[in-house]
Amino acid sequence: MGTITKRLNKSGQVKYTAQIRLRRKGVIVYQESQSFDRKQVARAWMTRREAELAQPGALDSASRKAVPLKNIIARYLEEYERIRPLGKTKRATLCAISETWLGGVLDSELTSQKLVEYAQWRISKEGGGVQAQTVGNDLSHLGAVMGVARPAWGYEVDSVAMSDARKVLRKLGMVSRSRERDRRPSKDELDKLLSCFFELQDRRPSAIHMPKVIAFAIFSTRRQEEITRIRWEDLDEQRQSVLVRDMKNPGQKIGNNVWCHLPDEAWKILQSMPKSGREIFPYCSDSISASFTRTCKFLEIKDLHFHDLRHDGVSRLFEMDWDIPRVASVSGHRDWNSMRRYTHLNGRGDPYKEWTWLGKIIAAPVELGARVPSEADPGLARAVQAKRRPVN
Structure with a gap:
């Protein structure tokens, strides 16, 4: 039961303090008090709080410590x-x-x-x-x-x-969606980027093979995180498709694995990678982003993000007169509204037809260096050999 106590505050005003104490086996397990100017208001509050605390689970909730x-x-x-x-x-x-x-x-x-x-x-x-x-x-x-x-x-x-x-x-008007980007790399910008990255490969053969990563991002329409998660075991040779693990989705990110078709260009780039580990592109996603951003800044290429390569790839497929279901089979989009944000057409036909860089990228050797398990370790060597077996 609660009690109401009349008292005077420092300014001499009359206050009524309603206090609730709950006991269990003679021990006070919860207490709460509140002061009011009028006795009737204090009694009404006390009656309401006692009724609330009598509800199942209410006492535990009231007793818990608040958390920032x-x-x-x-x-x-x-x-x-x-x-x-x-x-x-x-x-x-x-x-x-x-x-x-x-x-x-x-x-x-x-x-x-x-x-x-x-x-x-x-x-x-x-x-x-x-x-x-x-x-x-x-x-x-x-x-x-x-x-x-x-x-x-x-x-x-x-x-x-x-x-x-x-x-x-x-x-x-104080919140809004992120601005839709319509940025696509120009052929001149790709020429500069690929020339720079191939020069880097000549000096540091075991560095991230950015030419293959960039071209694969365009032709596969995959995000940088998705590229680094692809495994050899995720390929379906017959359907020429890949299992994209944890594909980005507003409602489900973890376990959202989706099979996506790989166009011929992307498939050839992927097959040109050495089969010496579990991941096909065993690189760090953040390192890919940092390398791309740093090189764009060095070459004075303005406002180009790695993710814009996906925009370019999706737009390319529409320019080649692919219909929505066929494009979605590559990009993994589930609805047109999401896909529309990635579609910015510059014309008709394949903008990468007879692209001279593609053959050089496919033929380029790759050194993974320390990213490959040491063959001197018998356990790791057996794991590597197991992953080199053909995919059924």
Whole structure:
């Protein structure tokens, strides 16, 4: 049962303090108090709280210690990466959110109002003066954390707080989708890139074979992370297709394995790689991105991303008059809206017909160096030999 105590505060005003104490076997297991100006209001609050605490599980929920958002984010990062490494952008964004004032907000206080306030702060000069697209990205990554916080770990996170905040922010024009890119590499830019990378191969034969990676990205339409995950065992020789593991998908990333057709050019590049390990392109995805970005800067090629090669590859297939289902069999897209973002046509016909670089890229030797298991180790040698067997 609760009690109401009348007292005077420092300014001499009358206050009524309603106090609730719950006992189990003579021991106080929970207590809570609140002060009010009127006795009737104090009694109404006490009656309502006693009824709430009588509900199944309510006492455990009320007794739990509140947890700040930064702790929830840290747990998400730790447990997610046990399954698969996070992308650099997502990890950096979540870590940055943890360092802001929002990271100190307790789980039970993470309301739609707090999220709207955070978005307004980010757009302000004090919060970095970012664009609406950046705010949208912040909330998208944070939404992934909030989506699992309650059902997976029992944190008191409002399940509709993010969706409510997004509705408000969209009406205010404070969140938007990322700008659709229409950038494709020109033949002149590819000439410069490939010439530079082949010169690098002459000096450092065991470096990442960027010419093969670049050409494979264009003709296969694969993302850089997907390229580095492809294994020899993932190939289907009869169908000329590859199993793309954990293909990017908004609703399912882990375990979203999709069979994709490989056009002839991509298949020939892939078959030109040495069959000396499990992965066909045993390179680090971040290293590929860094090498591409660094070389573009050196050659003064403006605003070209490695991912633009995928745009180029998908657009090329449409320029060759492939229909949507056939293009989707290569790119892995599931709907036209997603595919449309990658389609920017420059004409009709195959822009890479009789491309002189293709033959040189296919014929180029590859040295994997330390990326290949040592044959001196019997255990690793047996594993390598097993992977060299023909795929059924």
